[in-house]
Amino acid sequence: MIAKVIVDVPAKQTDRAFDYLVPESLEDVIKPGVRVIVPFGPRKIQGFVIGFSERSEFTGLKEIIEPMDLTPVLNEELLGLGDWLTEQTLSYKISAFQVMLPAALKAKYEKKIKLRQSMDQLPEQLQFLFEKNDTILWNEAEGYLAQLQKEATKGTVEVLYEVKERVKKKKLKHISAKVSKEELMTQKEQLAANAEKQKAVLDFFIENPKSIEQRELLSILDVPATTIKSLVKKGLLLEEDLEVYRDPYEDRVFEKTKPLTLTAEQEQAISPILATLEENKQKVFLLYGVTGSGKTEIYLQSIQRAIEMGKEAIVLVPEISLTPQMVKRFKGRFGNEVAVLHSGLSSGEKYDEWRKIERKEVKVVVGARSAIFAPFENLGIIIIDEEHETSYKQEDNPRYHARDVAIQRANFHQCPVILGSATPSLETFARAQKGVYEQLNLPKRMNNQALPSVEIIDMREELREGNRSMFSRALIEGLKDRLEKKQQIVLFLNKRGHSSFVMCRDCGYVDNCPNCDISLTYHRFSQQMKCHYCGYESYVPSTCPECNSEHIRYFGTGTQKVEEELGKVLPEARVIRMDVDTTSRKGAHEKLLNDFQDGKADILLGTQMIAKGLDFPNITLVGVLSADTMLHLPDFRSSEKTFQLLTQVSGRAGRHELPGEVIIQTYTPEHYSVELAATQNFDHFFEREMMIRRAHQYPPYYYIALITVSHENVAYVASTTDKITKFVQSKLSREASVLGPVASPISRIKNRYRYQCLIKYKREPNLNQTLKTILEHYQQEMVSKGLQISIDVNPYILM
Ligand code: ADP
Ligand code: ZN
Ligand code: ZN
Numbered sequence: 001m002i003a004k005v006i007v008d009v010p011a012k013q014t015d016r017a018f019d020y021l022v023p024e025s026l027e028d029v030i031k032p033g034v035r036v037i038v039p040f041g042p043r044k045i046q047g048f049v050i051g052f053s054e055r056s057e058f059t060g061l062k063e064i065i066e067p068m069d070l071t072p073v074l075n076e077e078l079l080g081l082g083d084w085l086t087e088q089t090l091s092y093k094i095s096a097f098q099v100m101l102p103a104a105l106k107a108k109y110e111k112k113i114k115l116r117q118s119m120d121q122l123p124e125q126l127q128f129l130f131e132k133n134d135t136i137l138w139n140e141a142e143g144y145l146a147q148l149q150k151e152a153t154k155g156t157v158e159v160l161y162e163v164k165e166r167v168k169k170k171k172l173k174h175i176s177a178k179v180s181k182e183e184l185m186t187q188k189e190q191l192a193a194n195a196e197k198q199k200a201v202l203d204f205f206i207e208n209p210k211s212i213e214q215r216e217l218l219s220i221l222d223v224p225a226t227t228i229k230s231l232v233k234k235g236l237l238l239e240e241d242l243e244v245y246r247d248p249y250e251d252r253v254f255e256k257t258k259p260l261t262l263t264a265e266q267e268q269a270i271s272p273i274l275a276t277l278e279e280n281k282q283k284v285f286l287l288y289g290v291t292g293s294g295k296t297e298i299y300l301q302s303i304q305r306a307i308e309m310g311k312e313a314i315v316l317v318p319e320i321s322l323t324p325q326m327v328k329r330f331k332g333r334f335g336n337e338v339a340v341l342h343s344g345l346s347s348g349e350k351y352d353e354w355r356k357i358e359r360k361e362v363k364v365v366v367g368a369r370s371a372i373f374a375p376f377e378n379l380g381i382i383i384i385d386e387e388h389e390t391s392y393k394q395e396d397n398p399r400y401h402a403r404d405v406a407i408q409r410a411n412f413h414q415c416p417v418i419l420g421s422a423t424p425s426l427e428t429f430a431r432a433q434k435g436v437y438e439q440l441n442l443p444k445r446m447n448n449q450a451l452p453s454v455e456i457i458d459m460r461e462e463l464r465e466g467n468r469s470m471f472s473r474a475l476i477e478g479l480k481d482r483l484e485k486k487q488q489i490v491l492f493l494n495k496r497g498h499s500s501f502v503m504c505r506d507c508g509y510v511d512n513c514p515n516c517d518i519s520l521t522y523h524r525f526s527q528q529m530k531c532h533y534c535g536y537e538s539y540v541p542s543t544c545p546e547c548n549s550e551h552i553r554y555f556g557t558g559t560q561k562v563e564e565e566l567g568k569v570l571p572e573a574r575v576i577r578m579d580v581d582t583t584s585r586k587g588a589h590e591k592l593l594n595d596f597q598d599g600k601a602d603i604l605l606g607t608q609m610i611a612k613g614l615d616f617p618n619i620t621l622v623g624v625l626s627a628d629t630m631l632h633l634p635d636f637r638s639s640e641k642t643f644q645l646l647t648q649v650s651g652r653a654g655r656h657e658l659p660g661e662v663i664i665q666t667y668t669p670e671h672y673s674v675e676l677a678a679t680q681n682f683d684h685f686f687e688r689e690m691m692i693r694r695a696h697q698y699p700p701y702y703y704i705a706l707i708t709v710s711h712e713n714v715a716y717v718a719s720t721t722d723k724i725t726k727f728v729q730s731k732l733s734r735e736a737s738v739l740g741p742v743a744s745p746i747s748r749i750k751n752r753y754r755y756q757c758l759i760k761y762k763r764e765p766n767l768n769q770t771l772k773t774i775l776e777h778y779q780q781e782m783v784s785k786g787l788q789i790s791i792d793v794n795p796y797i798l799m
Pocket of ligand 2: 504505506507508509544545546547548549
């Protein structure tokens with residue numbers, strides 16, 4: 001028997017199946033989807049078996065050395081999906097297979113075989129293997145693999161991959177009270193009257209006797225580390241290095257929820273979905289409904305029907321909104337039938353969740369992008385919430401979009417796909433308008449709650465009238481008013497594409513990375529300048545390197561800066577700041593939100609991560625500090641993204657009985673994406689934006705593909721990109737436009753110059769082959785000269 005094996009060498013020449021002989025002893029074990037070790041030149045490498053043949057056109061075939069799995073890690077559907085991915089994204093087959101598997105299966109691991117049932121379930125000749133231990137090492141089972149494989153199929157034994165975590169357990173400095181509460185109170189009385197900071201710290205520990213990470217403490221109380229140090233010296237506080245805990249969901253009991261009685265609108269929206277489910281058909285729905293219109297309840301009840309039919313469900317949510325609140329809604333309804341896959345889990349934990357899916361212990365998976373590859377075999381429904389989110393597109397090879405994969409899988413399983421959004425992507429909405437997708441509408445919020453009123457503030461006007469603060473007068477008014485009424489406020493800072501850079505006010509010098517053409521980002525915590533592309537670090541300049549002026553300081557507003565300013569104008573306000581710094585610790589995200597929900601703060605200040613999913617009754621004011629920071633990025637989707645984000649943030653206010661108000665501060669109030677977000681008028685925005693897309697030949701009217709070439713030698717990059725552009729032009733019809741060669745918007749990263757060629761097209765049957773030819777043609781130069789060519793069909797990042 002001859003096995004076809006895709007080997008783990010991601011290169012053009014090896015991007016095909018190689019033939020290997022299957023040793024007789026392994027004939028029962030080697031199946032499609034099983035990984036094997038094979039000889040490859042002088043090396044032994046991994047590969048995936050994709051099929052068999054009787055004969056080979058090659059002679060002198062080598063034998064498979066050993067299997068790596070007892071049961072296939074990729075089933076037939078996923079093997080086919082791998083082929084499709086390869087074709088769609090122009091990636092290597094091996095990369096397509098690997099992206100579908102949890103990282104643990106790629107990492108270094110120790111392989112073991114574990115007995116899952118009682119010993120007498122095993123055939124007698126195998127029992128001795130497990131006599132001493134119910135878990136044995138893989139190589140102890142040599143000679144018995146074929147038999148064990150049969151047992152694995154029955155479920156008597158299973159293979160375990162014990163990941164050797166390379167990440168060391170993190171230890172961080174924690175502070176706790178060393179003496180009793182009473183003692184703290186006594187000591188506080190004895191402090192000098194002006195020792196305010198020390199008093200604040202003692203107050204904190206009088207209320208919270210538990211230990212807290214020092215970094216978090218400093219940011220909550222806004223005191224310097226020296227304050228803590230002196231209290232430690234006095235023997236009042238204890239400083240120790242503690243391990244950061246691992247699993248935020250561990251031992252959590254989720255309160256069981258019951259299906260709600262659907263409203264008439266919900267009934268109308270869900271019935272075509274249920275019908276499709278029952279008819280076993282593939283169909284894509286756009287569930288178009290404002291935030292709070294009851295979409296999630298529709299997801300839950302559709303999934304429930306799928307489960308009742310003995311089927312499974314995949315729910316994708318953007319990583320950023322994969323919050324404990326979100327998880328709670330699914331676990332609350334389906335309990336232990338839910339697996340959760342998100343990036344906060346270690347690779348070992350992710351693998352555990354994946355195994356639950358593979359072993360059919362769960363019926364539902366809720367996860368970010370890669371959960372679309374969950375190895376379910378009887379999928380009944382796929383749901384993509386916030387379908388417009390760009391994080392559904394993977395930016396490394398294979399550059400797939402989860403939406404496309406979902407539709408492909410639904411095709412295989414003949415099941416419905418629900419794309420949910422209040423602000424669908426233009427591509428999706430256009431398809432719904434044309435009837436390619438079926439559109440379902442939920443036009444109203446639950447309880448007919450009115451959408452919040454939105455006011456747009458022109459910050460240029462504020463400046464002209466002498467207000468140089470980052471808060472407009474209207475916003476300050478609003479803040480004061482809510483503090484008085486004991487209502488809550490969300491302040492949103494749009495950080496995407498907007499960093500704190502250092503600039504000289506006299507000569508305009510900007511502190512740039514020496515390797516990449518991009519400004520360095522100021523990091524207050526470490527007092528450093530960092531490049532977000534290459535990792536270059538340097539000190540913060542105190543004088544301008546160009547003109548020696550001392551008026552060099554950082555611009556751009558970070559959340560920390562806003563927090564400081566708030567402290568100055570509204571010292572009485574209690575602020576919770578949520579950004580990458582305060583939420584990097586596991587569970588921190590949830591804790592901060594819980595604190596806010598419990599009313600421990602008046603203002604929640606944050607970035608993108610607070611734009612979604614929050615549903616607290618006491619929020620009545622949402623302030624957007626700078627609406628337009630994203631509008632000026634070199635990206636044809638920047639208006640769309642701005643509109644989506646503003647709409648979403650606005651949706652945080654007034655979701656319950658109390659009416660909501662939104663204040664949007666901007667320097668470009670006349671821009672239609674700001675204006676229309678204020679009225680939450682998606683349909684109008686869609687019309688405007690579609691006109692622009694048509695005029696400039698962008699999606700959804702045209703498809704685009706982006707070729708980016710990079711190398712250290714700029715002339716070489718330019719001439720190569722020129723040749724590629726000409727070649728593409730010669731192969732495509734006149735209907736396509738091929739733009740380039742031009743320097744990429746970020747023209748240098750890590751000292752490599754970058755050029756691009758952008759292709760806009762409607763129908764080009766030749767395109768795929770043309771792009772493949774380019775990769776093949778330059779393969780040699782990519783290896784020998786370090787040339788890089790990346791091709792992104794349907795790119796989301798054009799920089
Ligand atoms: P979306 O997902 O569109 O933002 P949700 O499903 O979260 O909307 O619904 C908003 C709120 O309304 C939630 O608190 C939810 O529990 C509640 N809700 C949804 N459907 C119903 C219903 N049929 N009856 C009562 N309350 C509902
Ligand atoms: Zn200067
Ligand atoms: Zn750099």
